[in-house]
Amino acid sequence: MSAPAPLLEVDDMRVSFATEDGLVRAVDGVSFSVAPGEVVAIVGESGSGKSVTAMTLMGLTRGPNARIEGRATFAGTELLAASERELERIRGASMAMVFQDPMSSLNPVYRIGHQIVEQIRTHDSAVSKSQAMAQAVELMERVGIPRARERLRSYPHEFSGGMRQRVMIAMALSCSPKLLIADEPTTALDVTIQAQILEELRTLREQTGAGIILVTHDLAVVADIADRVVVMYSGRVVEQGTLDELFYDPLHPYTWGLLGSITRVDRDRSQRLPAIPGLPPSLLNTPKGCHFRPRCAHAFGKCIEDPPFSASVSDRPEHLDRCWLELEQKRKLRVVGDQIGLASPEPVIS
Amino acid sequence: MSGDAATPEDPQAVAGVPVPGTMAPGANGSALMEIEHLRVLFPLKQGLIIDRTIGHVHAVDDVSFTLHEGETLGIVGESGCGKTTLIRTLVRLIQPTAGVIRFRGNDITKASRRRLEPVRREMQMVFQDPQASLNPRKRVNQIIRTPLRLRGVAKNRTDAETQALLTKVGLQAEHTNRFPHEFSGGQRQRIGIARALAIDPKLILLDEPVSALDVSIQAQVINLLGELQDEFHLSYIFVAHDLSVVRHVSDRIAVMYLGKLMEVSPAEELYDKPIHPYTSALLSAIPIPDPAENRARERPLVVGEPPNPINPPSGCRFHTRCPRAKDICVQVEPQLTEYAGGHLAACHFPQNVTAEEIAAASRSEGSPLSAGSDAPSARLS
Numbered sequence: 129m130s131a132p133a134p135l136l137e138v139d140d141m142r143v144s145f146a147t148e149d150g151l152v153r154a155v156d157g158v159s160f161s162v163a164p165g166e167v168v169a170i171v172g173e174s175g176s177g178k179s180v181t182a183m184t185l186m187g188l189t190r191g192p193n194a195r196i197e198g199r200a201t202f203a204g205t206e207l208l209a210a211s212e213r214e215l216e217r218i219r220g221a222s223m224a225m226v227f228q229d230p231m232s233s234l235n236p237v238y239r240i241g242h243q244i245v246e247q248i249r250t251h252d253s254a255v256s257k258s259q260a261m262a263q264a265v266e267l268m269e270r271v272g273i274p275r276a277r278e279r280l281r282s283y284p285h286e287f288s289g290g291m292r293q294r295v296m297i298a299m300a301l302s303c304s305p306k307l308l309i310a311d312e313p314t315t316a317l318d319v320t321i322q323a324q325i326l327e328e329l330r331t332l333r334e335q336t337g338a339g340i341i342l343v344t345h346d347l348a349v350v351a352d353i354a355d356r357v358v359v360m361y362s363g364r365v366v367e368q369g370t371l372d373e374l375f376y377d378p379l380h381p382y383t384w385g386l387l388g389s390i391t392r393v394d395r396d397r398s399q400r401l402p403a404i405p406g407l408p409p410s411l412l413n414t415p416k417g418c419h420f421r422p423r424c425a426h427a428f429g430k431c432i433e434d435p436p437f438s439a440s441v442s443d444r445p446e447h448l449d450r451c452w453l454e455l456e457q458k459r460k461l462r463v464v465g466d467q468i469g470l471a472s473p474e475p476v477i478s
Numbered sequence: 479m480s481g482d483a484a485t486p487e488d489p490q491a492v493a494g495v496p497v498p499g500t501m502a503p504g505a506n507g508s509a510l511m512e513i514e515h516l517r518v519l520f521p522l523k524q525g526l527i528i529d530r531t532i533g534h535v536h537a538v539d540d541v542s543f544t545l546h547e548g549e550t551l552g553i554v555g556e557s558g559c560g561k562t563t564l565i566r567t568l569v570r571l572i573q574p575t576a577g578v579i580r581f582r583g584n585d586i587t588k589a590s591r592r593r594l595e596p597v598r599r600e601m602q603m604v605f606q607d608p609q610a611s612l613n614p615r616k617r618v619n620q621i622i623r624t625p626l627r628l629r630g631v632a633k634n635r636t637d638a639e640t641q642a643l644l645t646k647v648g649l650q651a652e653h654t655n656r657f658p659h660e661f662s663g664g665q666r667q668r669i670g671i672a673r674a675l676a677i678d679p680k681l682i683l684l685d686e687p688v689s690a691l692d693v694s695i696q697a698q699v700i701n702l703l704g705e706l707q708d709e710f711h712l713s714y715i716f717v718a719h720d721l722s723v724v725r726h727v728s729d730r731i732a733v734m735y736l737g738k739l740m741e742v743s744p745a746e747e748l749y750d751k752p753i754h755p756y757t758s759a760l761l762s763a764i765p766i767p768d769p770a771e772n773r774a775r776e777r778p779l780v781v782g783e784p785p786n787p788i789n790p791p792s793g794c795r796f797h798t799r800c801p802r803a804k805d806i807c808v809q810v811e812p813q814l815t816e817y818a819g820g821h822l823a824a825c826h827f828p829q830n831v832t833a834e835e836i837a838a839a840s841r842s843e844g845s846p847l848s849a850g851s852d853a854p855s856a857r858l859s
Contacts, residue, residue, distance in 0.1 A: 173692040318557055
């Protein structure tokens, strides 16, 4: 996908937090881009830095003990260096975010209608209250909330989880954003409702041409909706490429492990899942060299040095990974039985 | 453990309970647990001074099934379908409104606490949230020591036993002096499993045991559960909303919707040929982690959300969202029909079965008492 000029370009972003226990390097050099109309998924486990990446782009991680470095250019604005006032103008208007937990991200003491109207009028004071109300009804109908006019007067607790998430999406859409950041938008929802919400996101992308960053731990959701995938581990991007490259020609052992770990309804029930041994490292004390080394069955001497984030396949300059293994080795080692996975139960202990 | 308090003990029912361990006459040797027409209704109260019951939440509504020894039964359904209430009722953490629960042939539906104690030693529960289900003020060895002592393990043996159990669930013996907060989510779930194992149970009821865990850790815990089942000849009831996880671990799967059983089937068959439209709807909603298959798949989306369990729909409870619903589905509750291979489904218009299979099917004994008498074969033309 060497599509039009990117909407968002993140270049070597680093976020660290000073804590009592030491410096936490939550995001350690992340670069990726999002084109208009493109869905980029950021995948990783808890603590991989995927949510911090998303929140930093929205300017939500700023604080006295946070250190943010690198560049993130969105439609001509340098997000990481922007003043709070500049950010306020962008945030909610041309760039919006949907959070994981729709209950705690809506204000429980205000009616739904009030909260949507407030957002519309904050960004465009020329809109009258009744116009904004009409827009709110339209938005709620667009995201599939039945009886929208009545439900304007409801409070968040009167909505189910799926409906609350629709309200969040309606609010995010209220100013026709060019970029939507969705942080685990379906994790708290049932599968049937998840399918409906993903459908809404697809429609949004088609109708408005907005770019979407989808932060998730669920590879099945990724396979369903993403165009490109960024795999994060311990604060770093370990692999990125198109959806098909990631699923059919994954080049980093951590990606193999992730793909191997998932239970699938369309596959024979094998006796054991090829799980990744051990636990992710603490961000206070990341391993030297490749962060995945202590859990990797294929680690060797060179892995004590930082691997470069580079293309392994010569005709695919955009498919990048951070691993010292040679391409042929990778393609051989990732096959476990008849599927992709991380082999060997004995990891090298650092 | 509370929940019994709501109903006063029935002395006659207690007297009727045989000593656990002795098999009641006529009980099937391989059946570990039998549930017949189990109902759990939660009253809705209103009024400040005088509590009036204004309705009931139909959490579990006339559910019957049998769990065989050594089997893993998966229970799936959307949130609010009653799956958690069901398994909590099986260990009598919640008092059933009606129906019978038999464990090894013994009726434990109304057994007193004292009578239940030996039964509860044979069945243990592992909860969804490992953080909330471990006492934060106790060390791991204290958490595991209590069930060990209950089992009658001598005091001087408990430390060795605790360490052996921890090793068995993949933790290290030196973890025994730590507090729960010093562990990751996956490790805490392992402690929960070790605690359940400590009493040497025959049946473990697992309530969403992996849904709070990361994928790579999920796989580790699923593998662990499989190994333990082989080693200790355990039976599992595995409740989850994730159909792909349930398929991986289960021998048979029960699909619940609004307190009712919709379908019960051998695991593979449920995914290959779902008979109930609700099961198909659930299956088509799960994304498959394979881009090409996702693109190729036809996925009819189920519309809307589950109705309110306080006032559930008449007839078939799924009719408000079902693409195949006809008049009869609104009027008559479908019976649970048994098709070939022990595949049960409660639907007037079954799919993925031939006319011959429908004609050969029979009404299951586990049909709800309120179900209509006409079988799907009545609609064959």
